[in-house]
Amino acid sequence: MQIDSTRLLETMAQAVFANARELTELDSAIGDADHGLNMERGFQAVMAERDSILSKPLPEAINALGYMLVMKIGGASGPLYGTLFMTLGKELPACPTPSDLGRSLVVAGVAVSSRGKAEIGSKTMLDVLLPVAAHVASGTATLDSVRRLAADCAKATVPMKALRGRASYLGDRSIGHMDPGARSCEILIDAVCDVLAGKP
Secondary structure, eight states: OOOOHHHHHHHHHHHHHHHHHHHHHHHHHHSOSOHHHHHHHHHHHHHHTHHHHHTSOHHHHHHHHHHHHHHHOOTTHHHHHHHHHHHHHHHOOSSOOHHHHHHHHHHHHHHHHHHHTOOTTSSSTHHHHHHHHHHHHTTOOOHHHHHHHHHHHHHTTTTOOOOSSGGGGGGGGGTTSOOHHHHHHHHHHHHHHHHHHTOO
């Protein structure tokens, strides 16, 4: 499976830029109202270094992307998304198969879970990442099924009570709102699916 690093980087960045306002609005309900701004800032920094990042082989480019997000995204999202991409960079071969992608996503999901001390049901990005990783690793996933699962899992955070992060301070008042991290994870997964589907 050939993955175009340039298209991957640019498609993810543009997806974040296009949805930054929505992410900030979601975060204004149960967080610090800065998730979209922070994600946007992180990917702006990535794009500023795009030539350097894209000069590397795919695994190293993904690792560099993760390192940049750790350095530039504020709050909890930087370390968590940084851990996700840096782990993927370490696990993925230069030309990954679908099996490689599934295995690497599972390993990355475990790393993010450990870093954030959260799991499925905590109302975080892991409510999207872990089910999608397991689905891809099952060998039965299609791009459409991955998109649907990511969207369904993000929506499933609405009735949850937050157990981790800033939203957990609200207790029951966190119920009724989509988790912004789950939504940003869905957005990035959808962007990756666009790249794998060959969409312009």
